[in-house]
Amino acid sequence: MSVADRSMGLGLQALRKLASFELIDRVGLRGPTEQIVYQASKNGFRGATLAGRTFARATSAGKPTRARVSGGGDLFDLTPDDDQQMLIEVTREIATNELRPAALKADEACAAPDEILAQGTELGLALLGVPEDLGGTAAERSAVTSVLVTEQLSRGDMGLAVALLGTSAVSTALGLWGDADQQGTYLPAFTGDDVPCAALAILEPQPLFDPFALKTTARLDGEGYVLSGVKSLVPRCADAEVLLVAAQLEGHGPALFFVNSGEATGLSVEAAPAMGIRAAATETLHLEDVKVPADALLAQGDPAVYAEAIHRARLGWCAAAVGTAQAVLDLVIPYVNERVAFGEPISHRQAVAFAVSDIAIELEGMRLATYRAASLADQDKDFAYATTLARQLCVTKGMYIGNQGVQLLGGAGYIKEYPAERWYRDLRATGVMEGALLV
């Protein structure tokens, strides 16, 4: 979306008002126009219609295209295949050379730099879960591949990784469950030159949020549905042209609906910067009597598909936690070896060294449990239980590792000179987030 489009959406008055905001000066953002415009949405000007393209609705009534079931094999194996190995190397390089250096500023700006987003598009991140026959890169089911990519990117920075991968959550859902019409409507855009931003909106602001007991509602209205409710911490929501929104379908249960932000009315976006993953530009989405057509419903509201989507989303967050926890380990090892106290490196003390061991133990457990659940998904086996265990580990041990990362660096862990404090903030997201990512 160009700056001009965005400005029109927000209104010039809003922009003028915005120019006086202190925050912009404080974080040094006065300068690049797009940053200022970004702040307009950040600071809560609701009611603006989101700008976005119109998607020509396909009505082929044909069969949807699916990637092959791929996973498994008869042997236990921890070696990624050649394609996965290549992707690991590419994404690791991007994480190290691009994401990590940009992370601090992106965290402060609550936005990912355009160059990095462009790089993600160029890499085809949005195509990871799209079947090859529809112009994507997935010849086979690829939850493991998505996990590996998410892990590597998050090793660079979790917030930027979420910003980069939010779109693929929607395109992967299209690949897995979209019917022929939905695939025909949206996928040409995702596989084309001008890839739209998309977001999977599931989380809501109530405490003890349960994705199987949503407050956002969808009621039948003539041929279509009317959606109302609030969705929280939606990454890059203001940029998203396609939203996949979870709502309680009256008389049925939770289900996912496509909402085109350029066509629907009643949508508004409010900035919701959080403790962490700030580079993902998390925002609150308000839906007020938003009308969508009948074909907006994903997989005819199949409860099994909805549950699978929730578990695949949780696995995405597991992978993100594994990557960030690995970053913590990568940082603390040289730090405790170099930091001298009482005449020797602090790593010579068991209290310090054993904390490093515990990080390594729990991290590896998180990783293997996540890989296992993803691999089961690729084998078309029930992966709900394995995902529940992986999430339990990634939430609790991931936060433990984030906490230890700051603790081992002491005062240095608490200041922004080191990324430990950011990872502490980011790793708290794992236990809170539902949706947004999907592998």
Add this chain to the structure above:
Amino acid sequence: MINLETPKKFRPLVEQANQVATHVLRPISRKYDTAEHERPKELDMLAKLIDGMNDGGSSGGAGAAGVGSRPSDEAVNGNGAPKNKNGSNMSTALSIMETCWGDVGLTLAIPGQGLGNSAIASVASDEQLKLYGGKWASMAITEPESGSDSASIRTTARYDEETEEYVLNGEKIYVTAGERCELVVVWASLDRSIGRAAIKSFIVERSNPGMVLDRLEHKLGIRASDTAAFRLEECRVPKEALLGNPEIDTKKGFGGVMQTFDNTRPLVAGMAVGVARACLDHTRTVLENAGVELDVNRPVNSQSAAAAKFFALEADYEAARLLTLQATWMADNRKPNSLQASLAKAKAGRTGVDVALGCIELCGVTGYDESELLEKWARDAKILDIFEGTQQIQLLIIARQLLKKTSAELK
């Protein structure tokens, strides 16, 4: 291709081991926990069955005797990379998980499946295998004044050139299966002034008159397995009884004798995984009968505290199990696995205890009293966080590897 499921070819073996656990071990669990030091004669038949399983197929070992790092035919892929292998390290761990789901103490008491067998399998020459293979071998490392610090052992081995024998003198304690085994692998120093490089392991026939049984210990758990203390008094063994290289190589140091641990630690981790599984299976039934719902969809915090606790224990179990399989997989593929073996041992050791104790808390009185086996499993599990390297030793090994520290720097 990444896959963490039990390999298809090992499923029959796992099923067999589960049958043994269900029909042979569980029914006599309480009996031999009560009758400590009584030889579980029901296991003699079992040893023959396991021998049959080992000889009968490509499925690998069912006991500790199966593991090792012997070279095997190395298959390669089209690109020249070695082909993925699932071998005896993994199959052994998988079957040990099952038999320890049945009973840890009885698993340790199965004839022919001692940890000494792993040491022999790891480092014995072909001649030694011919001499000693097929016999039940225990492991004697610990001494009254030397526990985790195994480099400080005081037992000595003197070479008698006239008779071409080694003469062992010293005291060994905590020898698992020491009374019932046929061979004892004894760690002794050729020259105490040199330190760890001079420590070698020797195979001693249990019938050797120089090895005197002192006593059997009374223990917290694993009572079906005997724990012996020996005195070595001018105990003479032929020079062929020395495992590995007889030369003292100060550069290579301790490596020879320590490398056995890379193969045996994942097995002890597997034991802890097995006993944790037993506790969780039992507790799940108890909870479900009590009307506690375990929902894999809803967030744990929206469920009962008991359900949340149960999922937390299950998650730690899952991590321990997968770390164990990873360590064995690496051994089977001849990748250095010293770090992963310790990751597995540390995680599984503490998880076995946490799970067992946590399950007792969830089950309440019937978890704590002797009407069920849960209280016994919690006693059994504790040893698994101690032998083959305590929790703290595993943390040291892991830290030294990650931080690249010597034992002098990180004590």
